Amino acid sequence: MAEVRIAAEPRNEFGKGAARKIRRASKVPAVLYGHGIDPKHLTLPGHEVLLALRTANVLIRLQGDGVDELALPKGVQRDPIKGFIEHVDLLLVKRGEKVTVDIPVTTVGDVSSDGILDQQLVSVSIEAEATHIPTGIEIDVEGLEVGHVITAGDLKLPEGSTLIADPETVILQVSAQSAAEPEGDEESSEGEAAAAPAEEAAE
Incomplete structure (x- = not known):
C-alpha cells in the first residue's frame, strides 16, 4: 500500500x-x-x-x-x-511492525440460478505488516450451489497476512430462492384457503 x-x-x-x-x-x-x-x-x-x-x-x-x-x-x-x-x-x-486491521470482503460472479447470496460479513480482521496491508479479499462465488457456506477459515489471505477472526465465522452462504419469497404471497395463499370453506357453506 x-x-x-x-x-x-x-x-x-x-x-x-x-x-x-x-x-x-x-x-x-x-x-x-x-x-x-x-x-x-x-x-x-x-x-x-x-x-x-x-x-x-x-x-x-x-x-x-x-x-x-x-x-x-x-x-x-x-x-x-x-x-x-x-x-x-x-x-x-513502524516499518515491519504487525498491526490488526479490518479489511473489506467483496464477491465476484453469480451463484446458481436457484440460489440467493447471503453475505453476512463485509469485512474480516487480519494481522499484517503495517506497510503491506491488503486492500481487501475477493471471493469468487460463480456457480455456488444452495447450501454452500464460506467461513473466515476458507478465505485465501494475501501473503504475509494472518487471520485474527474466528475461523468458524460465516462470511457468506447460498440460500434457496424459496426462502426469500415475500410474506405477502403466504398471506395471499392463507386467504384463499380460508375463503374456500366459506364458499362451500354458501353452496
Whole structure:
C-alpha cells in the first residue's frame, strides 16, 4: 500500500472553541498516539485528510514541524448531519511492525440460478505488516450451489497476512430462492384457503 503524505502542524490550543476555529480554517484536529509516546496533538489539512480516508486502512506519512511519522487512522469523528470530519485518531506504526486491521470482503460472479447470496460479513480482521496491508479479499462465488457456506477459515489471505477472526465465522452462504419469497404471497395463499370453506357453506 502506497503512503499518503500529509502536512502536520503541532497543535497547542485545545477545547471546543479551538477545535471550531481549526475547522473554520478547513483543517482537522488530530491526535497521534502509540508506542508509549505522549499523544501528539496535530492539525491536518481537511481536504487532504478527506481524500486519504476514502481508502480503507490508508497509511499516512505525517510530515511537518518536528513530525515525521507513519500512522494508521483508528478513529474518525464526523458531523452527524453534514458529514464533514471533526477529529481523527491516528495510531503510530513502524516499518515491519504487525498491526490488526479490518479489511473489506467483496464477491465476484453469480451463484446458481436457484440460489440467493447471503453475505453476512463485509469485512474480516487480519494481522499484517503495517506497510503491506491488503486492500481487501475477493471471493469468487460463480456457480455456488444452495447450501454452500464460506467461513473466515476458507478465505485465501494475501501473503504475509494472518487471520485474527474466528475461523468458524460465516462470511457468506447460498440460500434457496424459496426462502426469500415475500410474506405477502403466504398471506395471499392463507386467504384463499380460508375463503374456500366459506364458499362451500354458501353452496
